[in-house]
Amino acid sequence: MAEAATKIRPRVLIVGAGFGGLSCARALKHTDADITIVDRNNHHCFQPLLYQVATAALTPSQIAWPIRALLRGQANATTYLAELDAIDLQKREASAGGLNLSYDYLVLATGATHSYFGHDDWERVAPGLKHVDDATAIRRRILMSFEEAELTQDAAERVRLLTFVIVGAGPTGVEMAGAIAEIARHSLNKDFRHIDPQHARIMLIEGAARVLPAYPERLSSYAALALARKGVDIRAGVTVTGCDARGVDTSAGRIEAATTIWAAGVRASPVATWLGAAHDRAGRVLVQSDLSLSGHREVFVIGDAAIVKDGDGKAAPGIAPAAKQMGQYVARAIRARIEGREPPAAFTYRHYGDLATIGRNDAVVNIPPVTLTGFMGWAFWSVAHIYFLIGARNRIAVAFNWLWDYLTYQRGVRLILGARPQD
């Protein structure tokens, strides 16, 4: 094949260093390609544990690593901290950070952001949880609410300040609700003199009929019971019709709340717009069975930015393992083409299972045919998440933090930062 015969090293441009982009870059380590990876953050973030940063259990550096440090030992990889400005599919060139980056293969792994279902103005009052900065901002809001409640003399305002609304009861929403309940019940219960943090109301709103709607019903029921025991007020079958700085309007009435956290919808980053490509309602690019763009075999879209359906029409879910599998698949495909070998068969997603923690000693795990709940689920969840962290240092630090918090019922990272205006 022409590609294999050329003397010039093929250039692979990867945009986005999340689970998909990073796994693709790493899988191309021992190839003759030059890899360039561009991300607008300097770090790869382990999103499954972001909620622990938001709830003061972990510090950002324990779940985020500088991308260029992760690729330090990979001599064929160059990292740029830059935002993608444009793609020219005809010239096979992208511009980012003032550079024109020519490519032979382009991998777009730019992920997803929150969807407010057409109400983008809600984002300001009901932040979601996708980046480290989101997590520290939410941490600040949660902790500030307790501080302001301690100061206020107005009883109604105190109730509003101690009301926390989480919209969406998927894994993230469930984990946030459980963690906030524990902060109120255990971590802060002796810290205030005028309020009792245990009186905080934590409301979990879900449009579907049950929490964790994508999980088996038995696990949903278990999670609902466990959350209720922790004091979480679940409102299933309720939709949000409005969000403002003072509360939330729902199909079941108004809730006055100082803190609203959005864990509901997801919308792909605007790859489809950049490419002028076909997409679904969530903005995900409809890719071919080899994850390439129709008409452009050299362009791949992976992870939360793409949608690919397997033989029986099922799409891979927007979770880390799916993005990783896609990244590795595309690396294999590129490698095969570079080396002039047969390309791999169509991408198929392998689902290992679902995990969601509800809090101390409690999680639901569904790895068919096995389901785990309670302490066993929680132990499995903890070990699995430490295993998937990158680097021994972070594994040790997170394990130490968790053990300490477990023994003391405390939260180690209760800092309110970034409240001053910054440059």
Place this chain on the structure above:
Amino acid sequence: MAEAATKIRPRVLIVGAGFGGLSCARALKHTDADITIVDRNNHHCFQPLLYQVATAALTPSQIAWPIRALLRGQANATTYLAELDAIDLQKREASAGGLNLSYDYLVLATGATHSYFGHDDWERVAPGLKHVDDATAIRRRILMSFEEAELTQDAAERVRLLTFVIVGAGPTGVEMAGAIAEIARHSLNKDFRHIDPQHARIMLIEGAARVLPAYPERLSSYAALALARKGVDIRAGVTVTGCDARGVDTSAGRIEAATTIWAAGVRASPVATWLGAAHDRAGRVLVQSDLSLSGHREVFVIGDAAIVKDGDGKAAPGIAPAAKQMGQYVARAIRARIEGREPPAAFTYRHYGDLATIGRNDAVVNIPPVTLTGFMGWAFWSVAHIYFLIGARNRIAVAFNWLWDYLTYQRGVRLILGARPQD
């Protein structure tokens, strides 16, 4: 005495939970007084290690603790996160966060900020290091400079981006310069493909004739040599005449630099203005020998906000041990008055010594008659700082981080955060 006979518990209001305010609050634990402590941050910060947050070695939560968690077990202490709005000396009342707080004793421990010697507009381009948010902002600037240098195609701009100017060669300036030199030489040296971080220029500017001007000359010379060996370019006897976003003007010419860090002057917080009290040029309130305000025996000013001269006219320096000693002294004075006992003799500051680290394996320690340099100084510095941290958790975490960095030459907290606009 009248105060001892009254049935009503005396109210002590402490403004500021730095070393001075916190040590005062803690020393009043076993008294019959009601303590209220007000701070505009939710955390007490261990400022001597702030430069390690700024240089990506430690994470904010390792050197900062929620004030209310520190005072959790002290039933007579109430904490408010609020800014002081006004003091009414006649009514003995302060307002903060919408509350009117009456006091029988008032302790002002609001610390100091940077002095730009009348050029407050320099602050925006040459940030100082007093708060956790300052440290993460400086960390972002340092790391962003390397990132932008990797991207630029312009050779002169690359030099400017890799030039770091530190203004002021007291302990903080020396520590910052040494740490940035180590980041460039060791931590980042394999992470970039287009720049060599070892070519970074680190310039330490000092108006006095030598670095660490307050230390014995022998230690100054030692520190200067050690810094030079690390590649720090020392400009002693040079004053800064201008600062802008592109560099620094000095008495010895212009330096083009993307990052300027201010470690030069200190100015007290505006306590003297609030009180209408006599103060020195740095804004520090001139207090009586018992640290009280002239004409107001019930008002005390301590720490960096005050200046007190002992018998031979020497003032206590603006360092943590001095603030702690003042806080403890005022607690003793208040306690004596509450209990109707003789007040303690005039405050005297006891100086234990000076420490400054230059980097890996190197520090200068001056605890007369002992001086230590090199590895011995560094070992002493490390142990002393871990000892003075609050809480076993942070001691373990910091010791672990330092050990890991020492063995790997890495920096664990190289995150660029807060670059997105935040609410």
